Amino acid sequence: MPEIVIIAAVAKNRVIGKDNQLIWSIPEDMAHFKALTAGHPVIMGRKTWESLPPRFRPLPGRRNVVISRQADYAAPGAEVADSLENALKLASTAAETPHASGAETLFIIGGEQIYAQAMAVADRLEITEVELEPAGDAWFPEIPAVNWKKTSKIEGAGYAFVTYQRQ
Numbered sequence: 001m002p003e004i005v006i007i008a009a010v011a012k013n014r015v016i017g018k019d020n021q022l023i024w025s026i027p028e029d030m031a032h033f034k035a036l037t038a039g040h041p042v043i044m045g046r047k048t049w050e051s052l053p054p055r056f057r058p059l060p061g062r063r064n065v066v067i068s069r070q071a072d073y074a075a076p077g078a079e080v081a082d083s084l085e086n087a088l089k090l091a092s093t094a095a096e097t098p099h100a101s102g103a104e105t106l107f108i109i110g111g112e113q114i115y116a117q118a119m120a121v122a123d124r125l126e127i128t129e130v131e132l133e134p135a136g137d138a139w140f141p142e143i144p145a146v147n148w149k150k151t152s153k154i155e156g157a158g159y160a161f162v163t164y165q166r167q
């Protein structure tokens with residue numbers, strides 16, 4: 001089984017987005033996201049896919065898998081799956097794509113709906129704690145201490161990179 005990793009940037013009030021966009025711009029976090037996910041499949045909900053700026057769609061150097069219930073949904077440059085379970089299966093199989101390797105670790109990259117479903121199956125959380133309390137309309141779920149152990153915290157200016165492992 002591949003390792004399943006959730007990666008998210010989360011404000012102090014658990015907000016992750018507003019109007020299908022990120023609310024902040026933290027270059028160090030973008031670099032962190034790129035460094036961790038490079039070469040690995042990334043799995044996202046249809047709304048997060050649509051929120052990516054066209055020049056970053058698909059996210060380069062990674063197999064992009066989009067989850068949608070729409071049977072005919074087209075995501076050029078990405079593969080479409082009809083459930084989280086099928087997205088995980090698809091991403092963990094070899095594929096005739098330039099980015100077929102790296103499937104030993106799969107990244108769940110949002111948004112709210114997909115994070116909520118993936119908490120049950122994730123092995124590791126890579127959370128960027130953002131020192132803001134913005135208004136928003138999308139949230140990251142609570143991280144129950146009974147299930148998750150904080151194993152690393154690296155502080156930056158206005159943010160911290162925090163890793164949790166499933167207990």
Ligand SMILES: NC(=O)c1ccc[n+]([C@@H]2O[C@H](COP(=O)([O-])OP(=O)(O)OC[C@H]3O[C@@H](n4cnc5c(N)ncnc54)[C@H](OP(=O)(O)O)[C@@H]3O)[C@@H](O)[C@H]2O)c1
Nearest residue numbers: 008009017020021045046047048068069110111112113114
């Ligand atoms: N801060 C961060 O790290 C971060 C990261 C990513 C996203 N975000 C933010 O999160 C927000 C988007 O989150 P969201 O919850 O609105 O959308 P989302 O999770 O990205 O996508 C939701 C869509 O995924 C599909 N879906 C969900 N569950 C499914 C299932 N079980 N089976 C099949 N399809 C399923 C549906 O697509 P269809 O409607 O096509 O069926 C649904 O409308 C935005 O504000 C974005 O900026 C933040």
